[in-house]
Amino acid sequence: MYAQMVKTQEVKSTTEMTPEELDFQRRIDADIKIEPKDWMPEEYRKTLIRQMSQHAHSEIVGMLPEGNWITRAPTLKRKSILLAKVQDEAGHGLYIYCAAETLGVSREELLQQLLSGKAKYSSIFNYPTLTWADMGAIGWLVDGAAIMNQVPLQRCSFGPYARAMVRVCKEESFHQRQGYEIMMVMARGTPEQKAMAQDALDRWWWPAVMMFGPPDAASIHSTQSMQWRIKLNSNDELRQKFIDETVKQAEYLGLAIPDPDLKWNEERGHYDFGAIDWDEFFEVVKGNGPCNRERLRARRDAFEKGAWVRDAANAYARKRRESASFS
Secondary structure (H helix, E strand, O other): OOOOOOOOOOOOOOOOOOHHHHHHHHHHHOOOOEOOOOOOOHHHHHHHHHHHHHHHHHHHHOHHHHHOOHHHOOOHHHHHHHHHHHHHHHHHHHHHHHHHHOOOOOHHHHHHHHHOOOOOOOHHHHOOOOOOHHHHHHHHHHHHHHHHHHHHHOOOOEHHHHHHHHHHHHHHHHHHHHHHHHHHHHHOOOHHHHHHHHHHHHHHHHHHHHOOOOOHHHOOOHHHHHHOOOOOOOHHHHHHHHHHHHHHHHHHHOOOOOOOOOEEEOOOOEEEOOOOOHHHHHHHHHHHOOOHHHHHHHHHHHHHHOHHHHHHHHHHHHHHHHHHHHO
C-alpha cells in the first residue's frame, strides 16, 4: 500500500550474503528490531526511506480530499470531528517523516521529492470527494484498508517505523469507526441519504481494493521487503482480508458492494471477487488520475505560502542560539 512502485534488489541466497548481511538477516529472523545506528545493507536503508516517505506523503496529501469538506460539513459536530481527523493525518505524516530522518535523509529533501512529482503517494488520494457521504466512505473504506496494512507494520523490522505505527493505528481505528458511523446514519436516513451513501460506496470501492497494490504475481519486488520484514503480508493477502471483513459491514448497512462477481467461496473460506482494472490503477500511479495534478498543485501552493512561517521559525531558532552563546 505504501510501497506502490517501490523497487528493491533481487533476494540474495545465504551463500551470496556477506558476513555482515548474514548477521543482519539473523537479527531480523530473530525478531530483533533494527535501530538507526545499527549496521544495515544500503539497499535496506534506501527501501525503508522510499516506503516511509511514500507513507508520510500519503498522510499529508490524504488531508486534501477531506479538508475539502471541513467548511461544508452538515453540523458543527461533524465539522469539529473532521477537523480533528485531518489534524491527526498531519501528525501521522510528521511521525513518519521523523522516522525516515533517522536514516540520514532530511525532511526538506523528502518534501522536494513530493513537490517535484518524483516521489509517489497512495493512489487512492487522486480521486475527488463529491458529496458528504464520501467522508464516510473514506473513513470506512480507505482508513479501513490503511489499518489492514498498518497493524502488521507495528511488527516491522525497523524500530522507529514500528513504534510510530502504534499511535497511528490507534488514531486510524477511530477514523475508521467515525467513517462507518457516517455511513450508518446516512444508510438509515431518508431514501436520498441512503442513495448518497450507496453512490459513495460505488465510487470508492474499487479504488480502495486497489490500494493494496498490484497482484502478487506482478509485485516482484515484494519478496526482498518481506524477507527484511519491512513488509509482513503480501498485497493479495491484505486485499482478501479487507474484502472478507468489509462485505459483512456493507451487509449490516444494507448497502451493496458494486461487484456482480462477489460471492462466498466455501472451499476457500473467502469471498471471490471480480477482476480489478489494473490499467486504471497504473494510470493513476503514473500521474493521470482525476486529481493528481490538483493534489500536487495544492501541496506546492501550501509550501510556497508557508515560506514565511519557516523563515520566522528559523529566525527565532537562530536568535535563541545567539542568546545562548552570550550567556
